[in-house]
Amino acid sequence: MGDWRSGSAAALHADGHWFESDIAHYKYLKNGIMEKLYKLLSDTQASLFVLFQKTWVYHWHIVGPDFKQIHDLFGEQYLAIQEEVDRIAEHMRFLEIKPVSSLSRVVEVSGIGEAKSNISEMEMIRDLMEGHQQIITMLSDAAVEADEQKSRGTVNLLDDLNEAHGKFLWMLRSFTEK
Numbered sequence: 001m002g003d004w005r006s007g008s009a010a011a012l013h014a015d016g017h018w019f020e021s022d023i024a025h026y027k028y029l030k031n032g033i034m035e036k037l038y039k040l041l042s043d044t045q046a047s048l049f050v051l052f053q054k055t056w057v058y059h060w061h062i063v064g065p066d067f068k069q070i071h072d073l074f075g076e077q078y079l080a081i082q083e084e085v086d087r088i089a090e091h092m093r094f095l096e097i098k099p100v101s102s103l104s105r106v107v108e109v110s111g112i113g114e115a116k117s118n119i120s121e122m123e124m125i126r127d128l129m130e131g132h133q134q135i136i137t138m139l140s141d142a143a144v145e146a147d148e149q150k151s152r153g154t155v156n157l158l159d160d161l162n163e164a165h166g167k168f169l170w171m172l173r174s175f176t177e178k
Contacts, residue, residue: 034149038097040142041154043109045088046100047138050110051131052081057115058124070121070175077128077168084161091157111138125172132169136162 059074089099100106107114112131119127139162146154 034095034151037142037145037149037151037154038092038095040138040145041088041092041095041097042100043111044135044138044142045085045092046106046110047112047135048081048085048088049100049106050112050114051128051135052078052085054112054115054131055081055128058128062121062124064121066121066175070125073171074128077171080164080168084164087157088161091154095151095154122176125175129169129172129176132165132172135165136169139165 055074055078059071059078062071062074064070092099100109111134116123116127139158143155143158143162146158
């Protein structure tokens with residue numbers, strides 16, 4: 001099957017031999033045409049999970065004069081992102097893609113780094129802004145590929161998530177423009 005660095009969705013996200021077998025079967029059915037989309041969706045799902053966890057951790061650790069407002073905002077955002085992780089994972093299952101399931105693999109393939117420790121509220125906000133911008137880029141890239149593959153349901157889902165992350169980014173940015 002090849003090394004995970006080769007870009008193979010099966011090798012990249014395999015948690016065991018059964019997974020490689022399932023992907024090989026699916027590739028046979030789809031002739032490998034949608035493999036790039038599968039990788040983009042898998043990477044985006046993993047990145048959303050890391051952003052969810054990071055937002056949740058920052059929600060616990062926020063301090064400062066705007067504590068209540070930022071704590072509540074982070075709380076609203078991590079709950080929304082948790083639902084997004086589920087939506088994209090369920091859509092992946094609809095497409096017969098197995099979502100990344102182990103935490104070590106999620107962190108490994110994520111385009112977003114884990115939460116930082118001992119940082120200020122402004123550093124948390126900027127870190128989350130970077131994460132949302134990265135998610136927006138990933139969602140846009142996946143939507144372009146989904147459109148090329150004529151996967152309208154996927155495009156609609158990705159566009160919906162993209163709009164939500166644009167709003168999250170705007171709300172976080174409002175704290176940096178005092």
